[in-house]
Amino acid sequence: MHHPGPPRFVAVGDEVELAPRDPDPAATYAWTVAAAPADSTATVGDDPVEYFHPDQPGRYVVALDAPDGRHELTVRAFPGGLAPASEAPSYPTSGATETTADEAAAGTSGDAGDGSDRADDREETAADPDGGGRPRLSLSATVTEEGVVVETDPQPHPDGSETAGDLDVAFLLDDRDDLDREDVRIAGGELTVPLDAISDRARVHAVAVGRHGYSVPDAVDIRRDGGDITIHRPYDPPAWAEDSVIYEVYVRTFPGQDGDAADERGVFDAIRERLDYVEGLGVDTLWLTPVLANDDAPHGYNVTDFFALAADLGTREEYERLVEAAHDRGMRVLFDLVCNHSARAHPYYQAAVSDPASEYREWYEWRGPGEPETYFDWELIANFDFSHLPVRRHLLDAVEEWAPLVDGFRCDMAWAVPNAFWREVHDRLKARDADFLLLDETIPYIPDFQAGLFDVHFDSTTYAALRRVGNGEPAEAVLDAVEDRARSGFPDHAGFMLYAENHDETRYLVECGRPAAEAALGALFTLPGAPMVYAGQEFGQRGKRDALAWAHADESLREHVRRLAALRRERGSLATAAALDRVDYEVREGWDDRVVAFRRRADAPTGAAADGGRGEHDAEAGITGDAVVVVLNFGAEPATVAVDAAAGATDLLTGDSVGRADGLRVDSVAVLPAGRS
Template sequence: MRIHGVAVGASYSVADAVSVDRLGDGADFGVTRLNEPPGWATDSTLYEIYVRGYADDDEEAETTFEALENRLNYLDELGVDCLWLTPVLQHDGKPHGYNITDFFAIADDLGTRDDYEAFVDAAHDRGMAVLFDLVLNHSARDHEWFQDAYQNPDAQYRDRYEWQESGEPGTYFDWELIANFDFTSLEVRRHLLDAADTWAEVADGFRCDMAWAVPESFWKELRDRLKSEDPEFLLLDETIPYIADFHEGMFDIHFDTTLYFMLRQVGSGHEPAESLLDAVEGRTRSGFPDHAAFMLYLENHDETRYVVECGDDAAKAAAGALFTLPGIPMLYGGQELGQRGTRDPLAWGDAREEIRSHYDDLLALHDDHPVLGVEGELVDVEYETENPDDVVAFGRKDGDAGYVVLLNFGPGTATVGIDETVDATDLVSGVSRAAEDGLTVEDVAVFETTG
């Protein structure tokens, strides 16, 4: 039996659902929340690897996958749990890999399928999951289907793409090297579902590129297909902005694009720091259920590095937000090193120890205090400070465990008075932050409540 529930009145929500099933032949029943994300994923810290550039300094590795495998010990030491690799399939030569020419073949410039599987196995040996970047909205124009169909209305593969009146293929953002698939074609759907089945046998989940551009009916079919084989398989959607309806029988975890943009606004001085809390609360206003999970991020392969746009002070505070606000933190490869180029080869030799140490402290904090992750409740804290635009205070609580978090996006040290009783020892730095008028914070500080 399935039970569905939605908000009533003026509120909007997606239909949340539970399944009630008999356990064996007895009188006992079990309850499963159908849209619940996999437990292993909500306990993770994600890490995006831009595959062409991350390990370019490895001159001894025979393939890119071998070079990436050689970095796994570093990632294990860093403390991340789940690796998202940018696309690894055969492509048109553009280094980002999102213009795919063969949905069933590993890119020649990276290695072979055996090399890819060896990388995944090596990650699993270290307790790390691997996400496959699934690109389904389009193919490259170099794809054999498009080559057959372009300017040929009678072509065998003509109905597999969207076409404009001009005779050009449908695309978004005037992208000239791709063509949108037509999902009314059963052959397209079958082809892409088969491709997803192929890579689901290897990876632990999919990061679904441009999820907003693919019909919801397709995602529902894909989810049912994958979850029937492995209920713990992860589906992460890229939607800008996020779409609450995608939580209803489609995706497990969502890009928190709203918080991402607000972190940029706060870091560049265009919004006060307290706006971050409204961004998080916007999830409920948008219709997500309370157990929906979100990926928190500052950077990815499409965006200017946060430190470049907002500076060191804001970057440290924003990193603190990733690891203390409700959600699943994600780092983009090199973020923890102070890397300034978005898609440049990582400058391992120029890593900034101050930045790396900061992320080490935050990763350890997040591991030691699960309340700061997905499960803890976000609660208001009354506070006073002479730096209201730069500083925000909030609480995290789960049962008897409670914490107060201070973030300071501005330069120097801020003093914050709070209406809570806490141990003044900062859990990030390990030093006392007690001051005459409250507590001090340079970028991020976390205190355990005692009242």
């Protein structure tokens, strides 16, 4: 089906990329504006991929005439003053990359208007004197005798003066569903779909609208199978991914300094033989850097064939054997997906350069005669032109080639690829397997990528805070960074990957020292999010892409990682969904600004059935629910810290008593049972 997917929420002045899905490069596609506000003069052109610019607030309908029929797409435009603040990545962006205000997916209205008539009448107001920004929204749905009731939970910006009651909610239905809008009722911040109006599917989208903008959209997917009605939340990350422990393997240097990469086994087999070790760290998700054929750059991101594995790594049989071995151990595997560009050594690029009349000339963006568009003046890649249907077809076919073998994609340079393409990848893969993971590399992160593009995001904000803290900034910055997720506009259900280093960054230990490295690892495993360990980080590797020095491993650091992973797995209070609270603490010996303490709290019953036997111990300690206090010390020397919220002096991480007369002795990380909330 060529329907362009879920409709869009945008602001006047934003750009909406329009592209047919599952494109046939040989087919004919035509766009028209079927409906628009009275004063609008917005139009679309004649190309299969078009860029639409709403010029008035209100509801637009653009129509696609395709080989399989006519498809309508609703675009809801808010006044330009409600556009989200600029979230441009720190990397340059291409003119063909859709702007961030257009990253939300939505549908058609559920009443005579668009669910919130007041939202279109808002003026472009000055900033709230008490602060403010994007609101947030989560949807839930309940099946009743009357119908399916979709409820909203609008939340104002944490720093603003608005309240939830000040926010409007704009509901929209999905153009792809067979649902009569007149059957749908909206009242009191709820939308009701009568049961007899649902033929097989009804997708409801919504945003919260405040004085300073509209939220990242959320959605519920209502499905009927005979007499059964089920509710799905398509923008939630897979449950397994939220608390996974991810291990990045830089494939070519992972085998190490012992000649493993050059022996007869091949790299895939060498990695497979270390899976017991990786599993023993507490890892349950393996991220392999690119494994496709490339131009011999060690990192593998310059692809020369999107359908073939790199010969120097091993055969397809060996790759599939590696993935199967990981699955046998209960580990999931992430494939590093590169879509923005090819290597200049790719045969298509070579053809485009050697023959200006080549069909592949249109596959690439060009900066000038013979000079391809790229980023950072990288000399070995060339950016694809996603307005050319054969490019989209080629990359979608590559997605289909590799997705069935793995459990998710780590999406390279996600910010540089048009959002409509990622939406199609998301919907295509989730239709088969809702648990397939899409992890985006976008720096800084972009809240709208949560709405039907990606499940989990690189938490580059917390990464940057950890680096600053490691270099002397007050340690409270790590808590500020986590709280910045909500300030940026991410909804509560957004997923994040926490990291302190990866193959692009200097090793944390090298830049910040061993004590801070231990504390940073503690932060990864105790803050909300999925922790990621870059291979070698667990034993003190110093080179970011060098062959791993397995024979020179720091065993105490490795044991530190094992204990952190085990404790996170055992304690519900360290799960991503558990609350994060600031607590009062006093550093009585050591550097005040090198220490931070916080509480993690899971609102769950205690008892053997609920927590594996911890309940009796917690009850004796006077603990309500499963709660811990974490103290991180980034300083070079131990600190003595008084934390009233802690209920005991036994470090749950090591089993050692850390109590002193004037507080707790903390070398780098201490996790204590917590007192009453």
